[in-house]
Amino acid sequence: MFDFLQITLSGREPLEHSGSNFNLRWRWLARGVLQLEPLHGYRMNVVLSAGIHGNETAPIELLAALVSDLLHGKRRLKVRLLVIFGNPMAMVSGERYNQIDLNRLFSRHYDHFPDCIETARAEQLELLVRDFYDQSNEGERLHFDLHTAIRESHHQRFGLLPHTDKGLYGRSLYSRRMLDWLHHSGIEALVINQAPSGTFSYFTSQHCHADSCTLELGKARPFGHNDLNQFALINQGLISLITGINLLPYAAEPIKVYRVTQELIKITEQFRLNFSESVKNFTRFSAGDVLARDGEISYQVQQTEEWILFPNASVRPGLRAGLMLVQVPTDSLFG
Ligand SMILES: [Zn+2]
Structure with missing residues (x-):
């Protein structure tokens, strides 16, 4: 049996491109892309991706262990599953990306950039993921894109929900089942994006009609140096999801919900943040606080309270x- 992570890092192809055990059939589709299907029925089509940013190692290790358990028959698969290591070349070099941030290139954003490893990879992943979902007419479609953040955060684990216009048609904006799962898997907060973007999860949500979420699961460390205990709950969550056996504890703390209220756009090289670069994600600011200056322009807090996410000058x-x-009521998730 091959080691999916090692073979992905090596750049070699496995000797066999498909195989099966008593429970499932697997197919190696491309470097870092493995499809697994239960032999006897399923209710969901699940895409799990990690390594879209090559240096975000802990979720890669989690998925590698999950795949290994499945291939060795230690767990019974109950969903159709596509596991993706997003950017193998960047994983090998231990960097976020080689030339362009892969997570800005989906939904054909790759057309607007010069050809490189990442533009080709975004196009390839779009095709493979579309095919995976299109091959099944039944069952829910889910996608979780697993990341770790660069900086410290007041919420250790949080999810970024892609912008959706589903609510316009009288449907719930986001799936309650997905939100329940996120809550019980230790996700402390959710951020609703207000605009389309080039992220992988926006692509699967908008173009494949999946329930999707980008998960930020803690701080990134080099391979082998991750404290996987920090990821125990999300690991339990993933195992519950793919085996259909609920292993998740009751979550007492309600999940906090935020929505994006303004973006700090760097227009010129004069752009300066008005606070320390090391500030934690979800640090709170008050009305009137100056957040950044860019020449004549100044960015200020407009609401009574606003929280910062991903500052990077x-x-x-x-x-x-x-x-x-800004914080919004949980009901905002349901339109
Ligand atoms: Zn990332």
């Missing part, structure tokens, strides 16, 4: 240097 001009959030 070193992005290229034209890109987003931070998001400001």
